[in-house]
Amino acid sequence: IFRGETVTLTCRITRLSGPYYWYKDHYYSHSSAENYYTIKVGQSHKYRCFGFITRRSTPWSNEVTLSVIERPKAVLTLQPDGQIFSGQEVTFTCEIRGHADTEWTYNWYKDGGQIFYTVENSKHSFTPAESLTKYTCSGRRRNDSQTSETSNTVTLTVSEKPKPTVRVNPQSSVYTGDRVTLNCNLLSNGWTFLWYKDRVQVAEDTDTLHDTVSNAGETVYQCKARRGNYDSELSDTVTVTVRVLPKPVVSINPDEQVYRGETVTLRCDIQDEEDSDWIYSWNKDGSGVSSEQEYRISSAETSHAGKYTCRGRERRGSHSSHTSDAVTLTVSGFTYNTVIVFVAVGLSLAFLNIILLLIVRWWHKSNKDDDAGPSDVIYTELEFKPQKKAQKDQVKASVESETVHSQLKQNT
Secondary structure, eight states, X not given: OXXXXXEEEEOOOTTOXXXXXXXXXXXXXXXXXXXXXXXXXOSOEEEEEEEEETTEEOOOOOOEEEOOBOOOBEEEXXXXXXXXXXXXXXXXXXXXXXOTTSOEEEEEEETTEEEEEEESOSEEEEOOOSSSEEEEEEEEETXXXXXXXXXXXXXXXXXXXXXXXXXXXXXXXXXXXXXEEEEEEOSSXXXXXXXXXXTEEEXXXXXXEEEEOOSSEEEEEEEEEEETTEEOOOOOOEEEEEEOOOOOEEEEESOSEEEETOOEEEEEEOOOTTOOOEEEEEEETTEEEEOSSEEEESSOOGGGOEEEEXXXXXXXXXXXXXXXXXXXXXXXXXXXXHHHHHHHHHXXXXXXXXXXXXXXXXXXXXXXXXXXXXXXXXXXXXEOOOOOOOOTXXXXXXXXXXXXXXXXXXXX
């Protein structure tokens, strides 16, 4: 018997008319004209009774022992524990602990009102439509209908369906071959995660996705969370724009073939969609020579000849461009001024030859009536003066005096 229960004892005697006497643990406890005795038990005791028939007492009745135990209290638990979301199924379990060998039925209460009475199942599963509702339960012993104490109160709070967020690293300047890391975040615990790339599932059971991007263009990522058989909303899409790693282009001014003493400028240009800020590096035959976008040689020497390449590195990032195609610079052993002198001398000689031909033509015309024979030869003597050019740091050029003989024959 549970402590505090009300118990009725009945004394049955044939042809009994009363009165009736009740003894508890061999001591007088109660007498009445009725053959029943109602008590509220608090402790374990032994009870017996006797009566009178025509003023003669009957023998003692059999002894009844009332064993009193503490009334058990039902324990109400909720699964899943923690935050509950709209559309999610929940399960309440009503447990009478310490009485596993006792058969119970269960009563369920919502906000103080009974919703189920003496049901067989200790579990109650449903999808809540309301928030902030209070649930309790109690057990009822099947063989004698004694009840447990009412359980603890569980308040069911229902939140909106969750939606995770996605973070991506790096957040900019993603090139083919790069590895991107994405995190799926949801504030509550107990979730597993599913990943989608361009709307196709690519991973599950991890909140972090590592992906090596191989194709240029836009790639769309999403994730969602799962707990049991309940799925969250899909996250907003995160678009990663993947670009091809740029390749610099080298330009050279004035030309790839120059003379000693000339000024040469090599420029490294990187065509980048985001106009990134680049740090440049120049290499000549594999060795570094400059860190500027333009590499200027103020006075070219033969030692400057070679193959030049350049590449760039992002100032605010970790990427380096491809290496440019090589440009070969050739430096002639002549200085620029020497070449100018040679050209001037050549032009002068050409000019004098033209004058000579004109003189010969004039002479031929003026003497066309003469009877000169085929063997007659006319000599013309021309004397060339040396050409000089004196300037600082320029090479002096001279042409030796010489006599030129031209043999002219007159055809008749």
